[in-house]
Amino acid sequence: MAIIEPNEPAVTADEVSFNYSKLKVLDDLSLEVPPGVSFGLLGPNGAGKTTLIRLLVGLIKPKSGSVKLLGQPPSRRIAHRIGYMPQLHSLYSELSITQNVNFYARIYRVTNRAEREQRVEEAIRLVDLWERRKDQVMKLSGGMKQRVSLACAIVHHPPVLFLDEPTVGLDPELRVTFWEHFAYLTGQGTTLIISSHTMDDAAHCDLLAFMREGKIIARGSPTELQQATGKPGSTLEEAFLYFIHREAGNGS
Amino acid sequence: MVPSQAFTIAVRIINQLIRDRRTIALIVVVPLVVMSLIGLSFPESTVLDYIAPALLATLALFFSFLLTGISFLRERSQGTLERIMASPVSRLDIVVGYLFGFFLFALTQTVIIILFTIYVLDVHYYGDLWQIFIFQIVIITGAVNLGIFTSTFARNEFQMVQFIPLIIVPQIFLCGVIWPVEQMPDYLQWLSSVLPLTYAVDGLRDIMLAGKTLLDVGLELGVMVGFTVVFSILAAVTLRRGAAG
Numbered sequence: 391m392a393i394i395e396p397n398e399p400a401v402t403a404d405e406v407s408f409n410y411s412k413l414k415v416l417d418d419l420s421l422e423v424p425p426g427v428s429f430g431l432l433g434p435n436g437a438g439k440t441t442l443i444r445l446l447v448g449l450i451k452p453k454s455g456s457v458k459l460l461g462q463p464p465s466r467r468i469a470h471r472i473g474y475m476p477q478l479h480s481l482y483s484e485l486s487i488t489q490n491v492n493f494y495a496r497i498y499r500v501t502n503r504a505e506r507e508q509r510v511e512e513a514i515r516l517v518d519l520w521e522r523r524k525d526q527v528m529k530l531s532g533g534m535k536q537r538v539s540l541a542c543a544i545v546h547h548p549p550v551l552f553l554d555e556p557t558v559g560l561d562p563e564l565r566v567t568f569w570e571h572f573a574y575l576t577g578q579g580t581t582l583i584i585s586s587h588t589m590d591d592a593a594h595c596d597l598l599a600f601m602r603e604g605k606i607i608a609r610g611s612p613t614e615l616q617q618a619t620g621k622p623g624s625t626l627e628e629a630f631l632y633f634i635h636r637e638a639g640n641g642s
Numbered sequence: 643m644v645p646s647q648a649f650t651i652a653v654r655i656i657n658q659l660i661r662d663r664r665t666i667a668l669i670v671v672v673p674l675v676v677m678s679l680i681g682l683s684f685p686e687s688t689v690l691d692y693i694a695p696a697l698l699a700t701l702a703l704f705f706s707f708l709l710t711g712i713s714f715l716r717e718r719s720q721g722t723l724e725r726i727m728a729s730p731v732s733r734l735d736i737v738v739g740y741l742f743g744f745f746l747f748a749l750t751q752t753v754i755i756i757l758f759t760i761y762v763l764d765v766h767y768y769g770d771l772w773q774i775f776i777f778q779i780v781i782i783t784g785a786v787n788l789g790i791f792t793s794t795f796a797r798n799e800f801q802m803v804q805f806i807p808l809i810i811v812p813q814i815f816l817c818g819v820i821w822p823v824e825q826m827p828d829y830l831q832w833l834s835s836v837l838p839l840t841y842a843v844d845g846l847r848d849i850m851l852a853g854k855t856l857l858d859v860g861l862e863l864g865v866m867v868g869f870t871v872v873f874s875i876l877a878a879v880t881l882r883r884g885a886a887g
Contacts, residue, residue: 447728469730478721482654484661489654496650497729526661542725 398461400425400550400581401446406455408441408604415441417604418455423597425549428572428582432592432630433601439585440477442601443554446583447474460550470499473548477555479535481542483528487519490527491541498546513541516571533564540571544580551575553584557591569594589626598626600633608633647731651739655713659747669709669747673701673755681763694765695850696819698774699781699842701755704810706748706782710789714740715802718793723881733881737874741786748782768853776856777849780866781842787873788838794880813839838869 401423408416415438423429431439444450446457448464462468481490491510500506514520517537522530527538536556543551553572557565572582572594584595592598592612599609608615608629616624619632659665680697684690717723726736756774759765767774792809796802814820816830817839823831834840845862848854856863 444724449724449728466730466732469728472728474725474728476721476725480721480725482658482722483720484658485654489657493650493654494725494729497647497726497731499730501646 398425399423399458400460401429401583402458403442403446403452404456404458406442406445406452406457408438408445408450408452415604416445416452419604419606420455421599421606421609423581423583425581426576426579427596428576428584428594430592430595430598431583431585431601432587432589432598432626434587436603437587437601438604439587439601440554441604443474443552443583443585447472447552470546471549473543473546473551475539475543475551475553475556477558479527479532479539481527481535481538484526486524486526487514487530487538487541488523490538491545494542495545498548500546509545509547513545516544516574517541518567533560536560536564536568540568544575549579550581550583553582555585555587557586557588565590589630592626600630602634602637605637607637644732644735647735648738648742651726651731651736652742655740655743656746659743669705669751670754673705673751674758676701677755677758677763681759687764687766690763691766692851693819694759694763694767695846696843698752698755698759698778698850699839699846700810700814700819702748702752702778702781703785703813703839703842704806705751706744706785707789707792707810708806709748710740710744710786711793711796711802711805712789712799713744714790714793715796715799719798727881733878736881737787737790737878740790741783741874744786744789745783748786749779752778752782767850769849769855773849773856774846777842777845777859777863777866780863780870781838784838784866784870784873787870787877790877791873791880794877813837816840818843838866841865841869 399422401421403419403421406416406419407414419442431442433439441450445452446459446464448469457464460468460471482493488510491513492506495506495510500509511520514523517540519534519537519541522534527535530538536559540556543553557568560568572584576582576596584591586592595612597609597611598615599606600615601607608618610618612626615629616626619629621628681690684693756778760767792805793802796805816826816834817823817837818834819839823834823840826834841862845859845866848859848862
């Protein structure tokens with residue numbers, strides 16, 4: 391796995407705003423993600439999570455504010471150092487699992503053939519689809535497609551990995567498997583930025599940012615956020631609601 | 643631009659289409675059916691000889707535009723374009739990769755149409771066969787890029803199909819395919835002078851009917867190459883990071 395400078399944040403967003411025509415999607419949002427952690431962006435649908443991820447990977451530009459990835463503005467120059475798993479499966483359904491993963495390995499500049507074959511195998515084995523590697527993607531279940539999509543995102547060993555709602559639509563068993571993969575990746579030094587709207591996912595993250603209406607309303611570790619409610623034994627749902635009410639109180 | 647990246651994309655497109663056997667069958671069969679019907683509907687061989695170059699140019703433009711436009715739109719709607727745009731691949735790599743990927747199939751289709759027209763429909767021609775092929779290659783290269791560019795403005799396949807009556811059909815009526823441009827009102831003649839099919843039809847007619855060479859049709863060839871370059875640039879420019887979705 392590629393290494394990030396120990397003191398350098400993997401990702402920073404500084405007072406970032408973004409809007410689709412008149413709709414404000416991100417509102418002066420600031421964020422700093424330390425390297426080697428799993429960082430969860432938690433919030434309801436429409437909170438701006440996907441827009442933030444698209445902005446962080448350089449697919450869209452902020453209307454104001456700035457973004458840095460590994461200390462640099464997002465650009466093609468550093469694109470090979472990030473992995474991106476979009477919300478849609480974004481796979482070529484006519485191609486086999488191996489062909490899909492191999493394609494992404496090639497465009498992410500894993501040029502040495504022997505190394506590429508090894509990484510493709512490693513990625514497919516990691517998501518436990520080696521036995522199905524010759525199957526066309528169109529013949530796979532939704533959960534399997536999610537796994538192929540993850541393999542495509544990690545095949546080039548990126549130090550920073552963006553996962554947009556990676557567990558949506560997965561059954562509980564597969565969800566556990568995914569979190570095992572993610573723990574393995576952070577163990578290898580990869581920084582994960584994961585968006586989700588379920589608190590099940592939130593509990594697995596090292597750090598969380600609760601998002602609502604384009605803003606981050608709270609951040610910290612799951613335990614810190616639970617303790618901030620002041621009620622012993624609070625769940626993350628309760629913590630989220632607590633911060634929503636507090637934000638509403640501040641706004642009124 | 644990194645040629646190996648464009649090559650990777652081209653190989654992926656070829657692999658995708660090869661594994662989609664129904665599409666491959668349609669790529670081969672549809673032009674044969676269309677040309678057979680046209681051949682049967684023109685019992686007078688002299689009329690067919692005259693109209694054949696225009697049909698070859700039109701079908702090359704139409705099929706290449708449609709094939710690329712729909713495929714590229716799928717790339718947008720399925721999110722794979724967005725995923726590629728987040729990678730180190732440049733816009734030019736994508737356009738060139740697409741061009742080469744689809745070029746192979748568009749060329750196959752064109753070869754089938756030309757050979758069928760000449761050897762089965764028995765259309766007479768005077769120019770060299772290889773010069774006819776070269777001219778057709780320029781047409782399909784432009785059409786592939788026009789398809790990519792046009793797909794920018796469609797959000798689904800239904801919308802993409804609507805571009806056929808908007809972009810292809812007017813050219814059939816205005817570019818001398820059915821009746822001579824000279825017989826049209828001045829303003830329509832002006833319009834036809836800015837449409838690529840006019841030059842495609844004129845150039846191919848000169849080669850096939852008058853036995854002219856590529857050098858003789860340098861103006862038409864040059865204009866077609868110009869259209870191709872413009873469409874390539876437009877296709878690359880409109881592929882902004884973030885254009886998808």
